[in-house]
Structures are given as structure tokens and as C-alpha cells.
Amino acid sequence: MTTWHDFFKEQGRAPDWPYEIAYDREQEIETDVLVIGGGIAGCWAAINAARQGVKVALVEKGDTVRSGAGGPGCDHWCNAPANPLSNVDPDEWAEHMADRPFCNGIGIQIQCRENWDTLLEMEQMGGKIRDTEDKYKGAKGRDDKSKLMISPRYTRKHTYLDIGENAEAPDDTLNNVVIRVWGSTFKPALKKECKRLGVKIFDRVMATSLLTENGEQGARVIGATGVNSRTGEFFIFKSKATILSTSGASSIWMISTELGGYSNMLSRTISGDGTVMAWNAGAELTKMEGTGMVHIATGYKHKWYSGAGDASYENVPIVDANGKPVPYPTQGWKDAGAMIPNMETDKAIREGIRKGEYQLPFYGDFPAMPDVERDVTWKLMLGEESTTKIIIDTFNKAGYDESRDLLQSYKYLEGESLPQWFEAGYGGGILVDWNLKTTLDGLYAAGTQMFSPEDHSYAAATGRYAGRKAAAYAKEAGEIKLSRDQIEKEKARVYAPVKRSHGIEWKELHAGMARVMQYYASEFRTESLFKMGLRALEKLEKESVPQLYALDPHKLIRSLEDVSLLNYAKIIIQASLARKASSAPLHFFRIDYPDVDPPEWNKWLTIKQENGEVKINSLPATFWGNMKEQYEVNNKDYSGVYKE
Amino acid sequence: MSKDKIVAIPNIPTPNKPVIFNPDICKGCNICVEVCQVDVYIPHPEKGKPPIILHPEECWYCGCCVNDCPRPGAIEFNWPLQQRGYWKNKTTGEVHQI
Known part of the structure; x- marks a missing residue:
């Protein structure tokens, strides 16, 4: 017996809810630093705040041991130019990496300066970062002395796109900034360290709102509310500083009532809660109009990595059905780690398929690889990467x-x-400054919670940094007093779905919202369609959200996530209305403003609520200033790798 | 034909069986229940029995439940039919599927 239906068939009844139901119970927790989201960024934030000697509480919707996009593992520690094998200067490399449109120069500078220290601390905690068993001796990029393994993802110039002949670079110009790691060992080690340091972990608790001084929008953040996904118990956190480290929103355009969490790169729990909480509290967001196409890793498409060439395998040549090489980058040493072909090559491949030049299906030619390289790609890279x-x-x-x-x-x-x-x-998120502080006092953000986030080591380094900064703030912060009125309002909102026994359930609301986004904010974008979309979302909010019902705490969480997603969708449309130009890097093409990336629109649009009204502002493309100088000014006290 | 009593029952969510438990090996330690970030499982009301798959359609196929199981063979991944990968023997050209 394994499924619910098996149980029903055998016992003639549904199983009882296995956890205590505690909708009426409330717990208040007082802490110096509260971390919301226990993924990679959140764990690092909690650990580093605790190491500064302050009290820390960590709230996580799943179980911290394996939660978040990086919970299952990580195979590359990217952008680590401060590692001893690197051939580049960290500050120069950071400038190079930030020389892409709409990226986050603050986060990249932090990553490039501090993620090697972060990785060494990961090793202190028990994370595996070296080939100590000499399993991959002879592999290209392996350093026999340190036993570190450099990944071929970057050569002299980094790009995710195939840049053609220019990409050819002799070995002595490799940058050596990406390190292969055994990331499946990371998350359990991080949780263990949190516990060792006395971080109070609240697993299976979804944070639902931020609490502000006098309950006012735009005021200092002084805590948060939460609800347990198994028991329904309510939590009130009172905190001097709060770090948001949840993620983006994974399924706004995806419509499926049956594949609720199916094969996404991000699990169903990634529902934009943190961004929406910050929005409601009055924090400024940016890049919310930027979106991407769904290419991989959903139930609609084949799951990432289960076919070579999807996101590509390192150094695996792609061949057609007859063994003929396809000009697809191998993400390897010789093509600067390009993950996908450029547009011309992609077009040539597609045309080649139609003309019979290449015959489908294509294959990853693992047998053609040298044994040790194949082992590294198959056993180490795919063996350690998140869900592979x-x-x-x-x-x-x-x-x-x-x-x-x-x-x-x-x-x-x-x-x-x-x-x-x-x-x-990916993309839109909370605006931060050089302290990773948001525009609200007492509120910090890290990892994918920030605008334009990057990868695993970026989440780790920025989480660690935010933990340090939030702890410093908490040490100086004055007394706080929660607004009971604000808490009661949130309690009424949170529990509304469990007070109904019929109406609309979460999957239907999700599908309704996704359909609106598919019609009004997808291929054909124009002001009139955006406005229709906004009205349709507001109709859902007004008419359908008050009908949401949840029969147990799990369905309650899913219902609340839908409300987050619905709000997130509204912010996307509001931000979209404000960008009156098209943009290739934002994957944002408007019919009424067809000019692509006109120079006057090379700027960030920021969006926030003020007294319930939407306010749009803008910031220059590199508003963070000189990255090296700003980092140094703001981190005079940085003391490097943790010593007990 | 099954002699089980036929009852009126809603359609089964799809995909429905992301894993298959082996009740002879599984001791019901519920580690898989805990490592799952979306709560696909609930513990079985009878101690020692494999968990019940309550929310199969919420699985995101991260594999943690199988990877972290302390008893090899107690839990096996079961890819939905539409996600089962193919491969081809380079020498013989024979095509296989999971």
C-alpha cells in the first residue's frame, strides 16, 4: 500500500489527518534576527548572523535539511575568482560579469569577493569540495595539489551563449573561476551548523506577512507572521532585523490542475511569498516586468538533464540520429562554457532538421568522451547537481x-x-543597497529574493553577507512594539479559507490566474491587453479569493501561495505598463512600443506601494556606483573566513 | 476480474505514483516524509509501515526522498510514463527506454 487510494480501498475510509490541528493556537517568538526562507541564502544568513553573537530564528516552509532550489545539491560553485587557482582579479572579474544588461552589480561584487571564503566555511561545516579520494585524477581542470576541480564553464571570456570562433582560448588563458563541488553534502551540513549555533529553526512554517511599526506601510519592519503547514498553528515573530530569502514565483503562466508541482526547476512552494510580503510592507521592487520563456523542467517539457543538450552537459558532443555532429555548444573548455547555441546557430540547426541535414532525435555522445571526463560529467556533475x-x-x-x-x-x-x-x-525582486538592506528599515534580502539573482554560490555569499549586516543592525536597533491590530487583520486573512467548506479550491484559482497571464501578458503585449489582464486579476481577487476554501493546513498553505502568486502577477502587469519600450534582455516585447532597448530606457524601473497606491520610479543602469570602491567602503570590518 | 467492491471514487490525480515503496524493506522511519519540501507524503497511521502518498501531483521530482533513504531498496523512483528517457546503444543502434 502506498497511495491514498490504496489506503482507501483497504480500509474503506480516508486516513485521519496525521498531525495535530492547532488553528487556534498562537506562538510568539522574540529574536534579534529573523530569517524567512531556509534555502541556501537563508541558511547562510542565519549561520552568519548567529556567528555575530545575536539570537536568530529561521522560518522555512519545508524542512531546512533539503528545502529550496539548492536543497538536493549543487555541482558548480560559480564565480569564485578569489580562489587560489584563479587566473583573474576578483574585482576585474566582477566588473566583467556585471557587464551584462540588467544584472545586479552589488550581488556579483559580493559573490566575487566573498564566495571563496564562503566555500571554505562550507568545507569547515562538512561540505565536500575536493576530490580527496583521487577519483577523478587526470581530469582536465583538476589541481593535484589542492584536489580542487575547476569546471570548464568559463574560459577567458564568460558567456552563456555560443560566441563562435572568438570563444577558442588556449588553456593558459582559462579563468579558473568555477569549482566543481559535491553539493549534495551541503544542505544537511548547513542545517547542522544552524542547530550547533543555536539558531531556532521553524520548519514547515510559511511566513505570511511582515509586521511593521504601528502596522504602517513603509515603516520599519519589526517581525513577521507565519502559519504551520501541517498543524495550522499561527506564529508571531518579533525581530529587530528581518532577512527575506525566499525565491521568485515559479508557476504564474503555467496552467495545470493536475501537475501542481510537476518537474519544475523550482518546486510548487516557490510562490513569490517573500516578494509579495515586501511589496505589502512598502518595499521597493525592480525588474518585475522581466520574464523568461519556459524551456525546460516542467511537466510540459522533458525534465532538465534527462536528455543531453537540454541545458547541455559539459563536454558532451551532441550528434544526430546518424552520429553526425550537431553544432551545439558542449559547455566545455573550447567554447567558453556556452550553454546554448547563439540564435544563428540555433536557426541553422532547425533548418538543417527540416532539410534532412540533421536527423532527429539527437543524442549526447557520452561514449565519445575520454573515460575520466565522462565520469566527471556523469558521476560528479550530474550526481551532485540539484535534482539530477x-x-x-x-x-x-x-x-x-x-x-x-x-x-x-x-x-x-x-x-x-x-x-x-x-x-x-528569475529576475524581478527586491531592491537592495550595499548592505543588502531593502528600502525599508530593518528589512534585508539575499539570494533569489533580490532583483537579478544568480546561482547557488551567489545565494550562499549574499546570504552570508546579509546575515552579517542584519546582525550589525540588530545590535544597534531600538525597542520594538508589535501592532496587535495588524496581527489580527493578518490572522483573519490567513484563516479565511479554513472557515469555508466549499467554494473555490487552490488549483482552480491557480489555473484561473495562469490563464489571465497567458491571454494578457504573453506573446502580444500592449497597454490595452495589460489593462484587461489587470482587471481580470482584480476580479479574481475580489470574487474568487473570498471563496477559497481549504480542508486542511496543507491546502491552506497552497491557497495562501495562490494569493501570493496572484499579487505577484498583478505587480508584473503594473511594472509592464510602466516600461514603455521593448527590451530583449528583459524578454519584453510590446506592440505599442516596438523599439527594442532604446538607450533612454536602459534603466531600472522600481515599483512600490505608498498608502496603497502604486508608485513607479527609476534608477540608472549601474546605480550601485564603482563596485570595488563601494564594496570596500561598506566592508572595512570584513574579517574573512570564520574562525571559532 | 477483481472481486473488490466497486465504490464511487473521484478520478485519481496524475501523475499518481512518483515512488514505489517496498514494504518488506521500508521500516516506516519517515525520513522521506521529512526531506520532501512539498509534503507529498504523510506518515502511515500504523507505525512501521511505509508512508502514504497523499499529494502525488505536487511532486517536483527532486529525488531527495530516494537519495536520503537509509534502507536501500525501500523506496524506488517511478518516473511518469511521459518523462521516461530514451537511449541508444552506439554500436548496435538498439533503442531503449526507462
């Missing part, structure tokens, strides 16, 4: 032998994404 261990294990168990067999690719076979399949999981 289970994929390679399943293949091997089913009889796949990477030294003998070609692995099918789905990149071209499954066709292009439908034009209405967008995603907002």
Missing part, C-alpha cells in the same frame, strides 16, 4: 551505460515552447 542525481541513478538502474550508450536529447525533438509559456521565477 535521481535521473542518472534511474538511467543506470534501467541499464543505461554511459560508456556504451548515447543519451537522447529532447531539445529540438519536443519543439519550441508555446508563446504563452512564460516564467517569472
